[in-house]
Amino acid sequence: MLERALTTASAALALTLCVLTPSALADAGTPLVIGHRGAAGLAPENTLEAVDRAARAGIGWVEVDVQRSKDGVLVVLHDQDLARTTDARTVFPRRAPWKVGDFTVAELTGLRAGAEPRWKGSGYENARVPTLGQLLDRLDRTGQGLLLEVKWPQNHPGVTRDILAVLGRKGWLDRRHVDSRLHIISFQAAALREVRALRPAIKLGICQEGASAGKLASYAKFVDSVNPQQGAVTRDFVRRAHALKGPHGKPLKVWPYTVNTATQARRLRALGVDGFTSDVPDAMRRTLGR
Ligand code: G3P
Ligand code: CA
Secondary structure (H helix, E strand, C coil): CHHHHHHHHHHHHHHHHCCCCHHHHCCCCCCEEEECCCCCCCCCCCCHHHHHHHHHCCCCEEEEEEEECCCCCEEECCCCECCCCCCHHHHCCCCCCCEHHHCCHHHHHCCECCCCHHHCCCCCCCCECCEHHHHHHHHHHHCCEEEEEECCHHHCCCHHHHHHHHHHHCCCCCHHHHHHCEEEEECCHHHHHHHHHHCCCCEEEEEECCCCHHHHHHHCCCCCEEEEEHHHCCHHHHHHHHCCECCCCCECEECCECCCCHHHHHHHHHHCCCEEEECCHHHHHHHCCC
């Protein structure tokens, strides 16, 4: 217990000393490497540990997924249910199908988020599910920017207002954060339109399961980036996206997901993408020579 507390304290100190400035980490012409679900290949996805691993590798931006607990607290989790990433099956054997919104925040944050077999023996087995508030506090310490995905908003009616409320309470809707450290994304255009109606200054991005160039003109009316599946991105897609301006007057950025090999990273750099998310952002930065 004492050992864990000391490790956590020294990690926090190291991160505080290593203040990162997201904009300083993006060289012109080289794609911005964004940690996917924190840095899901380095530590359990969507945990503070994953964010810290990304920070220690010099990664200035992380992407995470946000959902809502049964009692209305925002938590950082990807799947609609808890079975894959946590020990919910063992802790709550009679609560199948373990839907995120069926559990209180006390129950969710008590689960182990490092329950996947691959984390056995890694030291990350006891990583916890963080709340959005905890995550924002951690990012303020590391100085990283946040690509916040509104995940499964159809399961959590009104979740965009809740997200904005937490961002506001934590000081993330001030000019400094909104201008250079916050970007909200979703597969659901309706969720993004809600954010835009309430807080037009926030930059938004639409995720696509493929890379459909035909929709870019309509997207450019309300989003600043498109986040397509990496394998579907073509030179024509990037060219057409860059030819359009988003609501903040800048060309649409192209930030594909999820890029985990050197071949993929080099291909996308050659196509001219602006950035991408990766489970192994440290390796992708090395590949790109940064
Ligand atoms: O960067 C967008 C990406 O995170 C979307 O895919 O399924 O990993 O949330 P997913
Ligand atoms: Ca995501």
